[in-house]
Amino acid sequence: MSFESRIQRAWQHRGLLSTLLLPLSALYCAVVTRRRRTFLQAPPPPLPLPVVVVGNVTVGGTGKTPMVIRLCEWLREQGWRPGVVSRGYGGGGSDRPLRVTECSSATDAGDEPLLIALRARVPVSVCADRVAAVRALLADDACDIVVADDGMQHYRLPRDVEIAMLDGRRRLGNGRCLPAGPLREPASRLQEVDFVVSTEGEPAAGEYGMALHLDAAWSLADSSQRRQPSDFSGTTVHAVAGIGNPERFFAALEAAGLHIVRHAFPDHHRYRAEELVFGDGAPVLMTEKDAVKCLEFAPSDCWAVPASAELPAALTAALDERLRKLRNGQETA
Known part of the structure; x- marks a missing residue:
């Protein structure tokens, strides 16, 4: 078992190590809460197209990448021209936008953005500054809607819809923030998002269950x-x-x-x-x-x-309604 897997397992319980780390956890939680409050008080100006953020409040895999790929496919089926922005974790981490193509390397672009570009066949832009990544897509007239891969905590990026991914089995672990637990933000953050999508296990009330299958x-x-x-x-x-x-x-x-x-x-x-x-x-x-x-x-x-996601009909119906309102609002603005 890898060190990362052992940490993930430890975060499922409120053991001695987790308890000893609680002071650092409280400090971390206070910092991220204050940071979010600052952006809510002075939100960034909106972008001229809808932005859908797919992210999570926990550390570790939640099925986010398959979700982004399937969401892009579904958006194209609805007549949208989706594009994707990402930080490009695992890549070069450049402060200048990089357009990801099938000829890009994972070393430069990051593994997840490259996989999304190959599987979803949509324009992908990576940059540590997600707003700059969006503007790079706009400059090329590459899309009319943006999906932000793992952008929930990147508050400089305006967003119209937030989708939080959740591992249905591990849930929120011990419910503590880093480093005492797996939470990037307090659990209450889930009450502020538009949709919570659970992979594996039984979705809780108000959540949407997403199936993953191997191709x-x-x-x-x-x-x-x-x-x-x-x-x-x-x-x-x-x-x-x-x-x-x-x-x-x-x-x-x-x-x-x-x-x-x-x-x-x-x-x-x-x-x-x-x-x-x-x-x-x-x-x-x-x-x-x-x-x-x-x-x-x-x-x-x-x-x-490959792992592919199957979006529940209730989620796509609710998302379609939300996006139609956004599109109509932009057309009449």
Whole structure:
């Protein structure tokens, strides 16, 4: 188990270490609360197009990237031209906007923005300043609506809709802010967002449940080669995941009937070729987020297993109503 996984597990309980860290947690909570209050008192000027923020109040994987990808696909189906902005975590972290294309590298753009650009086929701009990233898309007339990937705490970015992602099993952990718990902001922040979307487990009252499912795996050596995850059943495979919640990926593979050897890495891990060589000839299955960083050196029998989100009809109906009002308001302004 990786250090990150052990921390995530510790944050599920109010043990001795968490209690000892409470003074730092209280300080952190006070700082983020004051920062949010400052922006609410003097909010940034609105942008000339709707902005939908997808984020979370907890540290760790919540299904945010699959949500952004599916949301962009759904928006295009409704007649919108979506674009995505992101900080580009795991990339160069430049203060100048970078347009992400299929030819970009994860080193420059970040793993999640590159995956979104490849899967959703939408314009993606990354920058530490998300407002500058939006303006770069506007300058190219690239979109008429923006989805901000992981932008809930970036208050300089105006937003019209906030979608908070939540792990339905881990929920809010021990309910404490960093570093005593997994919360980036106090739990009360969830009462201020427009939609709370829960992955796995049973959604609580007022939440929307989002299903995640595995799609056909593709070969890193030849992306035209496809195999269903169940095709690997009956043999041992190495499962590689450097995401916020590796166990979700491992459990999904096991649910498909695979016998796996777990290899959990820290979120946004930068792989070396030798880390994917296990010496037994068994296939290697990894998440797409990991795969986009390993295309140049992955072993021949290495496969990426995409995860796709299924948005509940109640959520898309409510979101469609909200966006129609925004669009009508802009047209009459």
